[in-house]
Amino acid sequence: MKILIVEDSKINQYIARDTLLKYEIDCEIDYATDGEVALQHIYDKSVDLVLLDIIMPKLTGLQVLEHLRSSKKSDIPKIIMLTTISDSTTLKACFDLGASDYIKKPFEEMDFISRINSTFREIENERKLKQNAQLLESQNAKLIQVNESLQEAQYHLVQKEKLVAIGELAAGIAHEINNPLAFVISNFTNIRQYVDSFEHFTKTIMNKVDDPALTFDEFKILASNLWEKSDMTFIFEDFPELITDSQKGLDRVAKIVNSMRNFARLSDENYFEYVDINELLEEVFIVVNNEVKYIATLEKNLSQCPPIYCNKGQIEQVFVNLIINAAHAIKGHTYAGSGVIRVETIPEKDYCIIMICDNGSGIDSDNLNKIFDPFFTTKPVGQGTGLGLSISHNIIVDKHQGKISVESQFGEGTCFKISLPYSHEVSTS
Structure with missing residues (x-):
């Protein structure tokens, strides 16, 4: 001192x-x-x-x-x-x-020394407090940095898992798009032929309009014969139907592409908005349709729920993960087409309940308490990352202050229950 x-x-x-x-x-x-x-x-x-x-x-x-x-x-x-x-x-x-x-x-000696010693102790205590404060500040800065790194790593893991799901769905989505496109292409081949027939009919008639050698009655007979020969009655009946059917096919393609684009987009993890959960599920059904339709019947019982304040892309990812998992659990366990995936929404006072149940292979009781652990999977090597349910749990519980639980009977099926609050404080953890 x-x-x-x-x-x-x-x-x-x-x-x-x-x-x-x-x-x-x-x-x-x-x-x-x-x-x-x-x-x-x-x-x-x-x-x-x-x-x-x-x-x-x-x-x-x-x-x-x-x-x-x-x-x-x-x-x-x-x-x-x-x-x-x-x-x-x-x-x-x-x-x-x-x-x-x-x-x-x-x-007075003792008074003098005791006051000096007391002040020295006070100085030492203040120094230690200052050192501890600096140490805490330093450690806090490091924790903030580590937390930011973990959040970034988690964000990339979420996006990676989404890309895995997109990869699994890609072939099915291509098939879903190819079917209506092939139908539209076929329709437009007929439409082209109809346009050619109409063009031939119109030009032939127009060439005869100014022919002075033709009487009006002769012109009418010529036009009528050409109409029958060109099958114009059928063309005028079929043409609108082809246009309507083609429009439906293109609308179907647009809907599939839009749903896939919404699912695939790299959304801001902290962007929240009010979303109609049933409309969101309908988009998900389009995305997973080809993955499910040859394996199981998708039963929907969607009750009207108040809008939910959520990150749409993240919640979509959870539902896609769960429905694909249900399809995988059914595949090979039931006869082709006899599987059932039931999706139900139930409005409650503070939460919207979403039930996703299947009659697949179920989960062994030994594994039931592990399914939300990172990298845990019962799938063969190369099929899945083991992150889907862990990420789903993080999205529902940590990001949206909701709840997710599972009930399963081995060999009989699995049922996931998700409870999403209508509104909540956004978590950035």
Whole structure:
């Protein structure tokens, strides 16, 4: 510890010094005989404790305290006043300006040493508190950095799992798009033929309109024969139907592409909006349709629920994961086409309940409590990452403050119950 004794009396300086040495106080001692020198010393050098006389030439102890109080110095030392004054008003002014304690003159050894030791302990405690605060600040900064890294890693894992699902669905989606497109292409082949027939009929008629050799009755007979020969009655009946059917096919393609685009997009994980859960499920049914339709019947019982405040892309991913898992559980367990996946929405007071159940192979009781663990999977190597249900649990529970539970009977089927609150505080964890 470094002590500065500010005292205009040399005798008092020596008494203070000798007392510190007598009681083996571990410190370095400097001296100042007036307030100006004391201030210069405090500003220029490192001082832990100042023993400051109140009555001095040039600047009094109170004036020194006022200077220090008004300065921008961050590490002002502890100050113990040295005084013969018993005036409580003056002592209070010293404490108001930052003094820690006071020692009466002439010094009484035990009182002097006990106050010095007490102030030293206070300095040591403050140092430790400051060090601990700095350490905590440093550790907190590191934790923030680690948390940001974990969030980024988790975001990429979520997107990777989404890409895995897209990869599994890609062939089926291509097939879903190819069917209506092939139908539309076939229709447009007929439409092209009909347009050619109509063009031939129109040009032939127009060429005969200005023929002076044809009477009106002859023109009518010619037009009627050409109409029959060109099968124009059938063309005019079939043409609108071809256009309507083609429009339906293209609308189907647009719906599939739009649903897949919505599912595949890399959405902002912190963007939340109010969503109609039934409309969202209908989009999901389009995305997974080809994965399910040859394996199971998709039974829908969707009751109207209030809009849910959610991240649409994340909730879609959960439903796609669960329905694909249900299809995989059914495949190979039941006769082709005899599987059932039932999706139901149930409005409750604070939550919308979504049930996704299947009559697939079920989950062994030994594995039931592990299914939400990261990388746990019962699928063969190369089929799935083991992240789908873990990510689904994180999305429902951590991101949306919801609930997800599962009931399963091995060999009979599985039922997932998801409870999503209508509104909640957005979590960024």
